[in-house]
């Protein structure tokens with residue numbers, strides 16, 4: 001047979017697992033075990049030598065299973081499969097997206113170092129950076145898409161921190177406004193500050209479009225982070241996270257994960273293996289539904305300022321260029337404004353039936369929420385406005401339902417909303 005490279009979706013049912021290991025079971029069992037029996041004392045010793053880095057692994061030597069805080073088959077197979085979408089060398093899975101993000105930041109940042117990060121970030125990440133890392137003497141600096149490369153370089157130099165920059169952290173598309181950051185451009189900025197001894201890392205939170213619709217490593221990212229709670233899990237029934245990157249970087253992250261003990265459990269790992277089998281068809285269906293809904297919303301008289309990546313065009317300049325270069329689909333996240341006030345936005349939210357009023361995203365069911373008072377309520381008022389998070393802004397994560405039913409639900413909810421503007425006439 002000539003060389004044919006299988007697509008990730010074709011490998012999601014089998015990659016990394018051999019039925020012979022488990023009585024021919026086509027599915028990988030749940031290895032609900034804390035510890036593993038060594039075949040012999042000598043082999044137990046050898047496993048620990050590798051795990052503790054006493055010596056390099058021999059070419060044919062397998063990394064032995066020791067203890068489920070260090071390794072477990074469900075997690076290892078899951079990590080192998082997650083690598084396929086991003087074409088990454090290695091992966092580490094965690095018990096939450098926040099544990100993946102916080103562990104990665106703590107492994108690569110030390111007191112005195114500088115972290116640059118894009119705004120707005122996911123609330124939990126924003127809080128961890130501003131209120132936890134700073135307590136340990138890490139310098140942190142937020143930037144926005146409007147700031148030019150030269151302005152940002154000047155700001156770093158004015159603080160005298162050009163030799164201390166260790167990482168640039170991006171979240172793109174940004175939540176909830178779908179603002180795009182150019183990963184390759186920040187790679188260049190990182191290179192500007194890198195030295196032969198010290199490479200400035202670029203880390204990208206890829207939860208919003210990945211792992212199917214955006215592959216940051218191809219654009220120069222060193223680390224890719226996920227809340228696997230979202231699209232990867234996809235069924236609103238688990239919390240998990242992942243970090244991908246080179247063997248070298250992930251080896252360091254796994255060492256810290258072993259210290260923190262914040263790996264995912266085998267049951268979560270197994271559920272994620274199951275979810276991965278349908279990841280692509282779910283995401284494609286969600287994106288197709290989102291296109292239908294965005295087109296409905298944009299023409300509705302009670303709705304305005306629909307933020308949907310599928311609406312970008314030449315008139316949007318660099319945002320459109322970034323989209324074309326970096327994103328493989330507009331995805332399934334839409335935000336939009338209802339009327340002018342929180343009251344009007346709430347009236348709409350309270351009238352929905354099929355679409356569920358809940359935070360989180362990327363699930364089979366459509367989820368809707370009010371960023372200003374929910375996911376982004378921790379941000380101070382002025383900053384919220386600068387980020388475009390207004391009192392009438394709604395964020396919708398589109399699920400796999402029939403689009404006609406979603407439109408029906410939105411239409412009936414909007415019919416029941418009396419806009420304050422109308423009342424004034």
Ligand SMILES: *Cc1c(COP(=O)(O)O)cnc(C)c1O
Pocket residue numbers: 096097098099122124125171175205207208226227228229230239240241
């Ligand atoms: C949800 C989310 C996180 C945090 O993930 P958890 O699994 O809830 O810990 C981080 N980043 C983004 C973009 C998210 O949406």
